[in-house]
Amino acid sequence: MSDTSATLQRIQALTEQLHHLNYQYYQRDISEISDQEFDQLLAELQQLEAEHPDLALPNSPTRRVGGTITKQFPTADHRYPMLSLGNTYSEDDLREFDERVQKGLEGAPYSYVCELKIDGVAMSLRYEHGQLTQGVTRGDGTRGDVVTANVRTIKTLPLALRPGDNRPEDFEVRGEVFLPLPVFEELNAEREQNGEALLANPRNAASGTLKLQNSAQVAARKLRFYAYSLLTPGRHFASHSAALEALTRYGLPVSDTWRRAATISEVLDFVHYWAKKRFDLPVATDGIVIKVDNLRQQDQLGYTAKSPRWAIAYKYPAEAARTRLNEVLYNVGRTGAVTPVAVLTPVPLAGTVVKRATLHNANQIEALDLRLGDLVFVEKGGEIIPKITGVDLDARPAGATPIQYPTACPACGTPLVRPEGEAHFRCPNERGCPPQLRARLEHYVSRKALNIDGLGAETVGRFFELGMVKTPADIYDLPARRPELVTLERLGEKSIDNLITGIEASRQVPFPRVLFGMGIRYVGETVAQKLAAHYRGIDALMVASAEEMAAVPEVGGVIAVAAAHWFQQPENRQLIERLRQAGVQLEVTGEAPVPASDRLAGLTFVLSGVFEQHSRDELQQLIISNGGKITGSISKKLSYLVAGENMGPAKREKALGFKVPIISETDLMALLPAPDEVRSPEMAPEEEALRPPAPPAAGPGQQGLLF
Known part of the structure; x- marks a missing residue:
């Protein structure tokens, strides 16, 4: 057997094994092997695909992590139109x-299927010979965007x-x-800390995620999928319920909340049961879909x-409540953003007791004309985040005065600033504002950053209040302060x-997570x-200019x-020097990629516009790998200046003014060495564009539904 044949067999075996393990884990809650063993198998497959990109399979499990860059989404016709339901x-x-229904069926017996209406984004998936080949959004119901690369990152989807x-x-x-509620809440918490506008609801967040151009970012959002319909050119099932059961057998995720109902009374019982119970689910729902079960009766x-x-x-009516606004508190986040929070008289709403509601920023307070003591109307945005939607002006107390947004930080008294173009006021006292210092410590030890076992947000916050830890570097002094630690209440020997074991382990956390944790x-x-991938170490980053960083893919000017x-502070x-002394990883381990050539050494490029043959990331990598x-x-x-389509006229004029040569994508490729001249022609499989199959021709047959 040739080496190529053996490699292909190993890739196929790993692919099948990992698909099976994913099915067991995500559909049956069975872990056949440890996470470490799974990661080792996945790493082996990634390595083989990197060394033999021509042997990588289209539906490889490595596609789960994303990486495909899509400049624009092609469109495809729906073979079965995605119709809307009457609400x-x-x-x-x-x-x-x-x-x-009874009249239309002329008295024949019938039954219904009741399904929870998931508040997400309608998606049509195509499977051919058991392989996922296409994912298309609803669009206008007859034609939608092809988002296959992004759909492939959904881990619950086979x-x-x-x-x-x-x-x-x-x-x-x-x-x-859809976006699970815990993921949505975590995403919004991170956005709030960064002073960014909160996402209104999980549906909008899921929709925006599916349109991200980088599928690696989509994978990080942890989208999920529930199937509710199976469509074929012929009639394979007698009933909708049988089709749902078949989808489950095939390994597709179907919510187990659906039920058959023999009568409209049983339908109403289902509606009543889930009116409150649905708030216990980790997914946003906004109603119930009722379908006649028998497919011939549907026809x-x-x-x-x-x-x-x-x-x-x-559709369940949006739940609202009226309660009194007693106080407005102002929270200071990690970046200094000051966020107002309304303190309310507790009121039951959508399955919980609401005591507080976000007010987002000063603009919203002004738009609502809020005053302390007002009776306000509260809803849950997407039935998730409590928000004030209005004021009962008829009940406003006499002499009530408008709420005045603070001009100084509520925590440290520093005058607030409002950067041009931003909605939030900020406290600029980065070095002395206690909430900012504490929040940065909590961020450093968080799960996505250093993830220090035994040192969660509560514990590091306690150390901060005691004056034991002020910066992340202070954390690495804690093991030497064990005699002091044993004197603290609620902190036993174990x-x-x-804690000490977790701190020691954090010294091995990879540099990208350390950089994020800063x-x-x-x-x-x-x-x-x-x-981290571009500069490979903190030292190169510390001397890089903003202009140089802005040229790194995914970075941009503001960042x-x-x-x-x-880095200039x-x-x-x-802090960096203290972390270095503590043994924290401040550079990427392993050897740097071998340059393909030095053909572009000494040359500097600007890329502008949209390119036909390559994504901008790919062109940047080609330039850098050849010494440019x-x-x-x-x-x-x-x-x-490498000019693509829709390049801004200002850049062209500036280049002409400086007499900088303007070349095309084709001209740039002509500057690069021929394939046989390249020392180490490598391109990570996640950078390859996934080409969706040609859209199927629309034709008569079953109708698809959007709900």
Whole structure:
């Protein structure tokens, strides 16, 4: 057997094994091997694919981590139109719907299927020969965006279906892509700390995530999927319930909350049961979908111009409450953003007792004309985040005065500033404002950063209040202070042992996570990874200019300015030196990628516009791997401006003014060495663009539903 054949067999075996393990873990809650063993298998597959990119399979489990860059999303026709359902908020309307069904079926017996209406983004998936080949958004119902690369990152969604089960060779699955509530809340908490606008609800967050151009960022958002319909060119099932059961057998995720109902009374019982119970679920829901179960009876009932006569969606009314605004508190986040929070008289709302509501910023307080003592109307945005939607002006106390936003930091008294173009006021006292210092410590030890076992947010906050830890570097002095630690209440010997072990282990945390943990404004996980991969160490980062950082993929000007400013501060440089002395990882381990050539050595490039053959990231990597440099601005020292489509006229004029040569993507490729001249032609498989298959022709047949 040739080496290539052996490698292909190993890739196929690893792929099948990892698909099976993913199915067991995500669909059956069974862990057949440890996380470490799974990661080792995945790493082996990634290594083989990197060495043999031509042997990588389209639905490889490595696609879960993303990495594909999509400049624009192509569109595809839906083979079965994605129709909308008729909505109602009235139980009387459900009874009338049942009467219409009974009349349309001329008295024949029938039953319903009731399903929770997941508040997500409708998605159509195509499976051919058991392999996921396409993911398309609803679009206008007849044509949508192809987002296959992003869909492949959804871990609960099988890329390859289980064999057997009399499965159709070619079929479509309709369902909802959604963001689990814990993930949504974590995402918003991070945005609030960074002073960014909060996402309104999980549905909008999921929709925006699916349109991200970098599938690695999509993978980080941890989207999920529930299937609710199976469509085939022919009739494979007698009922909708049978199709749902088949989807589960095939390994697709189907919410186990659906039920059959023999009568409209049982439908209403289902509606009543989930009116409150749905708030216990880790997913946002906003109603119930009711469908006639028998597929032939669905055909008999048919369609109106816009929706089927055999299905209807019952929407739960948005829950609102009226309560009194007693106080406004002002929280100071890690970046100094001051966020107002309304303190309310406790009131039951959407399954919880609401005591506080976010007010976002000064603009919202002014727009609502809020005054202390007002009776306010409170709803849950997307039934998740409590928010004040209005004021009962008829009940306003006499002489009530408008709320005055503070001009000084509520924690340290420093005058607040409001940067141009930002909605938040900020406390600029980065070095002395206690909430900022504490929040940065909590960020450093958080799960996505150093993840120090035994040193969670509460414990590090306690150390901060005691004056034992003021900066992340102080954490590494704690093991030497064990005699002092044993004197603290609620901190036993075992807890101290775990703490010290966790601190020691954190010295081995990879550099990208350390960089993220430093809490540089705008530098999230993805940006930290990009900066670490590009500069490979803290020393190179410390001397990099904002202009140079802005040229790194995924960084950009605003982030680069903030990062360069952070590294220039003496206190931060001192922190870095203390972390270095503590043995924290401040550079990327392993050898740097071998340059393909030095053909572009001494040349500097600016890329502008949209390119046809490569993504901008790919062109930047090609330039860097052949010895060239990337910059973000045009000057006399620039070697070339590489112009793509829709390049801004200002850059062109500036380049002409400095007499900088303007070249095309094709011209740039001509500057690069031929393939046989390249020393080490490597491109990570995650940088390859996934090309979706040609869209199927639309034709008559079953109708798809959006709900």
